[in-house]
Amino acid sequence: MSLRRIAHLDMDAFFASVELLRYPQLKGLAVVIGGGRRKVDEIVRERYADLPLHEIPVAAFPLLKDYVGRGVITTATYPARQFGVGSAMGMMKAAKLCPHAIVLPVDFEEVRKYSRLFKSTIAEIAPLVEDRGVDEVYIDFTDVPGGQREGGRVLARLIQRAIFEKTGLTCSIGVAPNKLIAKMASEFNKPNGISVLYDADVQAKIWPLPVRKINGIGPKAEIKLARLHLHTIGDIAGQEREWLIDNFGKSYGAWMHDAAWGRDDRPVVTESEPVSMSRETTFDRDLHAVRDRAELGGIFTELCVQVAADLRRKGYVGKTIGIKLRYDDFKIATRDQTIDHFTADAKTIRQTAGQCLKRVQLDQRLRLLGVRVGKLVRADSPEARPAPAGEVTAAAAHGVAEPAPIEGTLDLF
DNA sequence: TCTGGGGTCCTAGGACCC
DNA sequence: TCTGGGGTCCTAGGACCC
Numbered sequence: 001m002s003l004r005r006i007a008h009l010d011m012d013a014f015f016a017s018v019e020l021l022r023y024p025q026l027k028g029l030a031v032v033i034g035g036g037r038r039k040v041d042e043i044v045r046e047r048y049a050d051l052p053l054h055e056i057p058v059a060a061f062p063l064l065k066d067y068v069g070r071g072v073i074t075t076a077t078y079p080a081r082q083f084g085v086g087s088a089m090g091m092m093k094a095a096k097l098c099p100h101a102i103v104l105p106v107d108f109e110e111v112r113k114y115s116r117l118f119k120s121t122i123a124e125i126a127p128l129v130e131d132r133g134v135d136e137v138y139i140d141f142t143d144v145p146g147g148q149r150e151g152g153r154v155l156a157r158l159i160q161r162a163i164f165e166k167t168g169l170t171c172s173i174g175v176a177p178n179k180l181i182a183k184m185a186s187e188f189n190k191p192n193g194i195s196v197l198y199d200a201d202v203q204a205k206i207w208p209l210p211v212r213k214i215n216g217i218g219p220k221a222e223i224k225l226a227r228l229h230l231h232t233i234g235d236i237a238g239q240e241r242e243w244l245i246d247n248f249g250k251s252y253g254a255w256m257h258d259a260a261w262g263r264d265d266r267p268v269v270t271e272s273e274p275v276s277m278s279r280e281t282t283f284d285r286d287l288h289a290v291r292d293r294a295e296l297g298g299i300f301t302e303l304c305v306q307v308a309a310d311l312r313r314k315g316y317v318g319k320t321i322g323i324k325l326r327y328d329d330f331k332i333a334t335r336d337q338t339i340d341h342f343t344a345d346a347k348t349i350r351q352t353a354g355q356c357l358k359r360v361q362l363d364q365r366l367r368l369l370g371v372r373v374g375k376l377v378r379a380d381s382p383e384a385r386p387a388p389a390g391e392v393t394a395a396a397a398h399g400v401a402e403p404a405p406i407e408g409t410l411d412l413f
Numbered sequence: 414t415c416t417g418g419g420g421t422c423c424t425a426g427g428a429c430c431c
Numbered sequence: 432t433c434t435g436g437g438g439t440c441c442t443a444g445g446a447c448c449c
Contacts, residue, residue, distance in 0.1 A: 034417080072417050087449085090415040106417095133420090133449040218447045251423080280418060320441085330416075334443060370418085 005141035005152045006268060007126075007175045008182035009159070011118065012191035014135035015075035017169050018114050019104050022053050023061075030080035030101040032064060035071035035091050041104050058102075065099035067091050070282055074106050078191065114167055121166045125159055130268045138179050140268040151175060151196040160194065180264035181206065183215045202262035207234030214259050221256075224248075236260035273376070274316065278324075279306040280370025286328045289362035296369070300357075301350055303371040308346035311373060317342035317384045318373035321352040325360060326368035335359045342377060342384045349373060 011017070015033040020026055041061070048056045073094050076085045083098035094101070115134040123129050126147070128140035139159075141147035147155050152175030163171055170192040174185025177199050184206060188195035197205060211233055212222050228247065230236055236244070237260035245253035258264065281303065287296050311317060321343075322336025335356035343349065353371050377383050 068414085070414090070417080072415090074417080088416080090417095093415055136449070216447070220446060249424090275421065276419095278419065282417060322442095332444080336442065338441065368417090 002142055002148055003151075004177050005147055005175055006177065006179050006182045007139040007141050007152060007156060007159075007173055008179065008186040009122065009137050009139060009171050009173045010186045010190075011135040011169060011171045013075050013077055014114075014169070015106055015111055016077045018111055019107070020077070021114075021168055022110075023056070023104075024054050025056070025058055026061070026102060028079060029058070029077070030083065030085075030098055031077045032073050032075070032080050032085060032094060032098075032101050032103050033106055034074040035067060035069065035103060035105060061102040061104070063099065064091070064095045064101040064103045067095055067103055069284065076101070114169065117167050118163050118169065118171070121162050122159055125162060126155065128268050128270055130270060131272075138182065138268050141175060151198065153194055153196050156194045156196075160192070178262070178264040179266055179268070180215065180259055181262050184209065184213055187213075199262065203234075206262055207232060207237060207260075209233050211236060214256075216255070216259065221248075221252075233260050273378075274314070275376060276318070276320075276372055276374035277307055277310050277314070277316065277376065278370055278372035279303045279310070280324060280368055282326070282368045283366070286365040286367050288365050296366070299369060300353070300371070303369065304350040304353060305346045307371050307373055308344055308349055311344035311376075312379075315379045316376045317344045317379045318376040319343065320374040321349055321356070322372045322374065323353050323356045323360075324368070324370035324372065325366055328365040328367050330367070333360050336372070336374070338375065342375075342379075344373075344379065 016031055019031065019033060044056060044060050044062070045053065048060060069091070071091045073085060073087055073089045073091065075087060076094075080098055080101050083101070085094045085098045085101065091103075111134055119129060119131070119137060122137060122139060126139045126141060126144045128144075130138040132138060141152045141155055144155060146158070149155070156173040156175055160171060160173060163169060172186050172190045172193045172195075174182045174188065174195045174197065176182040176185050176197040181197055181202070185195040185197045188205075210222075210231060211217050211225050212219075214233060217225070224247075225231070225236070230239070236256055239257070241254065241257045244257050247253060248256055281299060283299070289296065319340075319342045320336050320338045322334055325333045327333070337352055337356055339348070339352055349371065
């Protein structure tokens with residue numbers, strides 16, 4: 001009988017490591033990836049057009065202290081992390097902590113290229129791979145030949161080596177009885193490490209960890225747990241299930257109890273269909289609906305065109321169209337409307353999203369605007385056929401009044 | 414000079430159907 | 432006249448993840 005063995009594989013400082021392949025002269029230095037859309041390094045590359053990329057002098061690269069604009073860090077190299085700089089940190093805050101770090105923009109094309117490459121390398125060795133974003137996957141080792149040897153360590157080592165040979169990139173792997181523990185285990189030996197855990201290790205290796213290490217406990221839950229004097233995973237495990245349910249709700253409370261005890265039977269899912277696609281953008285400066293009407297209108301249309309192009313390229317149509325606003329105080333408003341047929345048409349999206357815009361307050365400065373299309377189906381599926389003429393709208397079919405514009409809004413578009 | 418962009422899932426109320 | 436329960440869809444917001 002085979003033991004369930006699930007691996008979580010996490011590429012080490014992925015976005016930064018991909019850049020270091022191009023600029024190996026930056027190895028060992030504090031480098032952060034992130035920030036604005038300006039291709040900072042293109043300027044550098046132009047200036048040294050006569051040199052191969054790996055010979056561009058280190059001193060030529062832009063520094064974090066000279067960075068202007070909005071944005072967050074996507075990835076920091078390990079030397080940069082020593083200064084306290086990390087993912088999702090604002091660029092300005094990072095510049096204070098580590099002013100002399102080199103800053104490079106994200107090159108999504110390059111990142112996606114290496115993402116495909118490392119994932120296909122894994123799939124050749126172990127076919128059951130679940131995508132968890134560009135730089136992470138779960139792998140079911142259970143029935144892979146050799147997947148049980150040393151609890152999965154042998155196979156993990158094989159995969160690590162194959163990825164390094166194909167890409168020059170390192171990763172960290174945790175192998176455990178389930179996804180939940182594997183995810184935590186992959187952090188134990190970073191970078192380029194392997195960690196193998198069994199059910200019996202939960203008490204010694206998992207319980208001492210802070211609650212936040214559980215994938216699914218975020219900042220809000222952490223605060224609430226702290227107020228209840230629960231700080232470690234073991235603290236949660238020590239509570240009665242019913243008590244957790246009373247405090248966190250039937251579903252979340254029960255899940256939390258299971259998670260703290262290392263129980264998780266979610267399968268590794270190799271295929272999934274997208275639920276929604278969206279495009280959003282944070283402006284260089286906060287915009288006002290009246291004063292910046294033209295600029296806002298242009299951005300809005302562009303977002304609709306981009307979402308429509310994404311849908312077509314990937315072969316999907318959707319019927320719920322929505323907008324997202326972030327105000328200058330970071331408050332978020334969303335509105336959406338379900339139409340009577342599936343679409344990937346930019347004009348339809350733009351028109352429906354425009355209706356949504358009429359239903360939000362626009363007297364406050366905006367920081368971000370987004371457009372989303374949900375309720376997706378494949379463009380070639382039977383449901384995707386256009387609705388016959390004269391078909392009632394979904395809203396009308398359900399007797400819901402078409403949402404009316406509210407007082408005090410501007411008919412912007 | 415805080416705080417990007419692309420997602421998923423859950424909750425909760427109202428409307429409506431059977 | 433009074434009174435149901437289960438189920439689905441729509442919408443808005445929020446937590447969380449990479």
